[in-house]
Amino acid sequence: MGVMEEERQCSSLRAGADMIPLRLVAKSSGPLKILCIGAHSDDIEIGCGGAILRLAEEYPGCEFYWAVFNAVGVREAEARRAAGLFAGSRLKGPILKGFEDGFMPWAGTEVKAVFENELKPVAPDLIFTHNGQDAHQDHRLLNQLTWNTFRNHLIFEYEIPKYDGDLGRPSVFVPLRRELCDAKVVHLMDAFGSQRSKHWFEPGTFLSLMRLRGMECASDSGYAEAFYCRKLVL
Ligand SMILES: [Zn+2]
Numbered sequence: 001m002g003v004m005e006e007e008r009q010c011s012s013l014r015a016g017a018d019m020i021p022l023r024l025v026a027k028s029s030g031p032l033k034i035l036c037i038g039a040h041s042d043d044i045e046i047g048c049g050g051a052i053l054r055l056a057e058e059y060p061g062c063e064f065y066w067a068v069f070n071a072v073g074v075r076e077a078e079a080r081r082a083a084g085l086f087a088g089s090r091l092k093g094p095i096l097k098g099f100e101d102g103f104m105p106w107a108g109t110e111v112k113a114v115f116e117n118e119l120k121p122v123a124p125d126l127i128f129t130h131n132g133q134d135a136h137q138d139h140r141l142l143n144q145l146t147w148n149t150f151r152n153h154l155i156f157e158y159e160i161p162k163y164d165g166d167l168g169r170p171s172v173f174v175p176l177r178r179e180l181c182d183a184k185v186v187h188l189m190d191a192f193g194s195q196r197s198k199h200w201f202e203p204g205t206f207l208s209l210m211r212l213r214g215m216e217c218a219s220d221s222g223y224a225e226a227f228y229c230r231k232l233v234l
Contacts (some may be wrong), residue, residue: 023083026125029033032062035124037137037146040070045086047158048128049184050176050225052086065122070101074194080189103210104138115149131157131228135164156207156227170226173217181210181223
């Protein structure tokens with residue numbers, strides 16, 4: 001297939017992008033409650049920061065509940081600041097814990113207690129959490145405990161690009177305007193100074209994954225975030 005033919009196929013796909021959007025409706029009479037769960041202080045923002053910015057725009061009355069399990073020292077301050085940058089005045093909490101990076105599966109009893117005692121009472125309408133195929137053991141544990149704790153909830157599992165290479169084939173796409181992608185990246189680079197020395201923590205990593213997922217859902221802007229959803233009830 002030549003380049004021109006590929007471009008024609010791409011443009012015709014976008015012109016015919018008729019997949020109807022689904023809207024979120026809170027099940028209670030109160031505000032839409034969104035619970036964001038992350039193992040480390042930048043996971044939520046990398047995995048679903050764009051979706052959070054878009055939800056905040058589209059559901060002005062929504063509330064973001066925020067839980068980070070490894071937020072220690074400078075990373076606690078970074079987590080607190082980043083949560084404010086993304087969720088703004090809609091932020092509840094955040095709940096910041098000091099579990100050791102890489103060791104959460106061996107502190108499972110205490111981690112599960114946080115879910116039972118502090119997250120379950122939130123009664124969220126939508127949950128963002130790590131995906132079950134993630135290569136990081138802390139991420140996988142939080143995914144399992146999310147499903148243990150929330151038995152009849154809408155759960156979107158986000159992806160974190162990493163050296164180990166564990167990207168898969170997500171099924172839920174959230175198209176994002178380019179301005180929201182740029183805001184996400186600016187917030188990430190601004191809030192997580194302690195991570196900037198990591199070879200992968202740079203705008204190109206985050207923008208390229210959003211560009212790839214945008215291509216896969218024929219996003220008008222070309223950009224999107226993507227999630228895994230095991231169960232969806234219409
Ligand atoms: Zn992490």
